């Protein structure tokens with residue numbers, strides 16, 4: 471979810487320049503670790519060897535980035551947990567001098583998204599989080615199961631139809647992308663007639679910057695902003711039975727105002743779709759390339775599918791990094807990692823979940839490590855830790871736990887149309903997953 475930090479940062483180049491605060495613009499000293507280029511295709515496909523080298527150097531390493539700035543990268547499991555639980559690492563983005571006032575619908579949309587709870591620290595964060603947690607109860611999330619099943623069925627049929635027609639289908643485009651967007655449409659209570667537009671706008675604002683004309687991306691931001699504004703007004707007039715209506719009509723003290731509701735609608739969309747999309751496509755890829763694990767899950771059922779989902783979250787963390795943190799004072803993480811105040815810090819969740827000090831054979835895909843019972847592996851870091859730990863974890867697990875068995879029961883012979891080494895990955899430091907996953911039967 472790159473746009474959660476700075477919506478302008480939708481491609482790796484912009485990401486670098488926009489995410490790093492001006493304090494980090496001082497020239498880096500002689501680079502100890504190799505330069506990190508988030509746009510590099512090989513790095514995007516397999517960043518793990520790079521992170522393993524960083525982990526060996528200490529709990530946090532000052533890392534030069536390809537745009538001439540630097541950041542402190544945290545790659546070990548224990549250090550990642552410590553940083554995410556430590557209030558000296560702030561989520562509030564640094565003010566950026568000279569930024570023009572938003573004067574187009576697209577800029578207003580981005581400015582509004584920047585007000586969400588992932589960009590806040592205590593105590594402001596607590597208030598928003600408490601209200602949203604109150605609406606996101608396990609009962610409400612679990613009640614979505616039949617609706618999710620109802621959404622997966624037609625998507626699987628579409629994958630099958632494309633395979634019959636063309637011999638190949640892109641599983642990202644036909645399955646992993648639309649499902650989370652449709653589930654968020656359920657949460658937000660978006661009528662079915664409007665869901666094709668939601669899907670289209672989301673696709674455009676989330677597309678890598680080079681793949682669409684700039685005008686199209688701007689227009690989609692403006693359309694989403696206008697649509698969500700009207701949606702909130704309409705729910706004020708007549709609430710539905712969706713989770714978002716509960717928040718719009720929250721009566722408690724400190725209830726969300728319209729600007730906060732708008733930011734939340736954007737946050738749920740962007741926190742929920744790209745992450746879950748990566749989970750679904752990475753799980754499909756891992757199962758296709760580990761046929762014995764696929765067979766075991768199909769044979770053993772729910773418990774084993776749950777372990778597949780958990781192990782995919784660990785092995786192929788859908789968020790490569792947590793959102794950027796910034797030190798509010800000098801922090802000593804030990805072992806020589808002394809981070810000055812005002813520095814940008816990236817907790818690399820993907821690397822923490824592959825720390826050999828916390829997981830046996832961390833680079834192997836072994837769902838059995840998450841079967842319940844003695845010897846169950848440590849919890850992974852895919853959903854983060856501390857005050858901002860993911861609010862949608864239960865929903866994401868539910869979606870994957872419904873979607874994967876339905877896909878592979880319908881299409882058990884699904885295989886890759888391309889060599890696994892050719893699968894392109896999304897560029898950038900914040901999200902990780904296949905950009906395209908061409909399959910055949």
Ligand code: HEM
Pocket residue numbers: 554587588589599654657737738739741742743745746749787788789792793794819851852853854855857858859860861862863865866
């Ligand atoms: C596989 C899917 C998902 C993954 C891996 C994931 C991961 C994360 C992580 C790592 C964070 C914390 C980021 C940080 O500390 O910087 C987070 C926060 C959040 N996630 Fe998720 N997420 C997923 C799905 C969802 C879904 C489906 C929703 C809701 C529709 C959601 C809503 C949120 C929200 C609202 C926050 C902000 C919480 C706060 O700031 O207190 N996530 N997520």
